[in-house]
Amino acid sequence: MPLKKNVRKIRSPAPLPRAEGHRQTRREHAIEIAEDYAEAIADLTLETGEARVVDLAQRLGVTHVTVNRAIARLQRDGFVSSQPYRAIFLTEKGRHLASASKRRHELVVAFLISLGVSERVARLDAEGMEHHVSAETLAAFQGALPRKGQQG
Amino acid sequence: MPLKKNVRKIRSPAPLPRAEGHRQTRREHAIEIAEDYAEAIADLTLETGEARVVDLAQRLGVTHVTVNRAIARLQRDGFVSSQPYRAIFLTEKGRHLASASKRRHELVVAFLISLGVSERVARLDAEGMEHHVSAETLAAFQGALPRKGQQG
DNA sequence: CGAATAACTTAGCAATGGCTACATTGTTTC
DNA sequence: GAAACAATGTAGCCATTGCTAAGTTATTCG
Numbered sequence: 069m070p071l072k073k074n075v076r077k078i079r080s081p082a083p084l085p086r087a088e089g090h091r092q093t094r095r096e097h098a099i100e101i102a103e104d105y106a107e108a109i110a111d112l113t114l115e116t117g118e119a120r121v122v123d124l125a126q127r128l129g130v131t132h133v134t135v136n137r138a139i140a141r142l143q144r145d146g147f148v149s150s151q152p153y154r155a156i157f158l159t160e161k162g163r164h165l166a167s168a169s170k171r172r173h174e175l176v177v178a179f180l181i182s183l184g185v186s187e188r189v190a191r192l193d194a195e196g197m198e199h200h201v202s203a204e205t206l207a208a209f210q211g212a213l214p215r216k217g218q219q220g
Numbered sequence: 221m222p223l224k225k226n227v228r229k230i231r232s233p234a235p236l237p238r239a240e241g242h243r244q245t246r247r248e249h250a251i252e253i254a255e256d257y258a259e260a261i262a263d264l265t266l267e268t269g270e271a272r273v274v275d276l277a278q279r280l281g282v283t284h285v286t287v288n289r290a291i292a293r294l295q296r297d298g299f300v301s302s303q304p305y306r307a308i309f310l311t312e313k314g315r316h317l318a319s320a321s322k323r324r325h326e327l328v329v330a331f332l333i334s335l336g337v338s339e340r341v342a343r344l345d346a347e348g349m350e351h352h353v354s355a356e357t358l359a360a361f362q363g364a365l366p367r368k369g370q371q372g
Numbered sequence: 373c374g375a376a377t378a379a380c381t382t383a384g385c386a387a388t389g390g391c392t393a394c395a396t397t398g399t400t401t402c
Numbered sequence: 403g404a405a406a407c408a409a410t411g412t413a414g415c416c417a418t419t420g421c422t423a424a425g426t427t428a429t430t431c432g
């Protein structure tokens with residue numbers, strides 16, 4: 069008596085959509101690093117005039133070796149241009165990514181803070197969350213944010 | 221003439237904290253899969269009585285091979301117990317992780333929906349965001365959510 | 373200028389997380 | 403019980419993302 073341990077025929081009919089979210093999350097993971105680097109490069113360029121491997125390493129909390137290889141991939145994918153032993157520059161594509169990322173990042177931080185989350189935690193959480201905030205959700209965050217001009 | 225391209229001495233003094241967020245994000249990435257699997261296993265066990273490799277694969281949007289290896293890691297790390305060609309069961313530790321993940325997941329979805337995000341997008345975004353929502357932020361979400369009993 | 377130092381690069385290891393192709397085991401069905 | 407088929411497991415590929423160690427190149431400074 070097989071006891072019907074495996075009910076192999078009656079595969080569940082509906083739970084397909086669930087997979088979609090996971091697929092999207094994986095897709096987003098693939099571009100997270102590009103976004104983080106683009107943002108960091110843009111910031112450093114503003115702050116110090118150029119983005120160097122060591123500075124990126126310090127800022128992202130990885131070794132300079134990791135940065136080096138990441139930059140190679142970003143260059144391969146057209147986000148940055150760099151020459152050996154020289155500073156790193158964003159391409160048009162990279163600048164685009166950086167500004168979008170930066171805007172989203174800051175909006176997420178501001179939104180969390182507006183909810184009462186401490187600035188420290190808001191910044192920590194935003195770093196991970198931001199990459200998974202779609203345009204629609206970002207718009208909702210923006211909408212829920214208290215307006216700038218009307219502080220009364 | 222070196223033109224002072226590299227101003228190597230004046231390393232920026234403050235941008236250290238930024239790295240902390242990235243480090244946390246990487247830490248969270250490391251447990252994302254455990255959380256997703258634990259939640260999926262818990263759900264499937266409820267829905268169909270047991271969690272099988274194929275079902276997990278379908279639900280998570282990966283091949284059964286990927287599931288197989290992930291399960292091996294989860295078993296190594298004490299989240300699940302499984303025997304070859306048999307269903308997968310959560311350990312106490314795994315159940316704990318699953319229930320926490322599930323609660324957080326549902327709260328994030330509910331919160332996004334309450335902001336006006338469509339259910340579809342809320343579910344898609346939550347899948348990626350949830351892993352980076354700290355206890356503090358989760359509490360803020362909870363607090364911002366309209367109460368259950370007072371729908372007026 | 374040349375040595376010292378800082379920055380960068382390269383080589384190579386480990387873990388993760390996808391995959392396809394193929395082998396094995398379990399279940400169902402005749 | 404054996405064949406057919408579904409499910410699971412194994413081997414091995416590739417890419418990513420960390421790392422350390424060791425070699426190169428630039429910059430700075432005596």
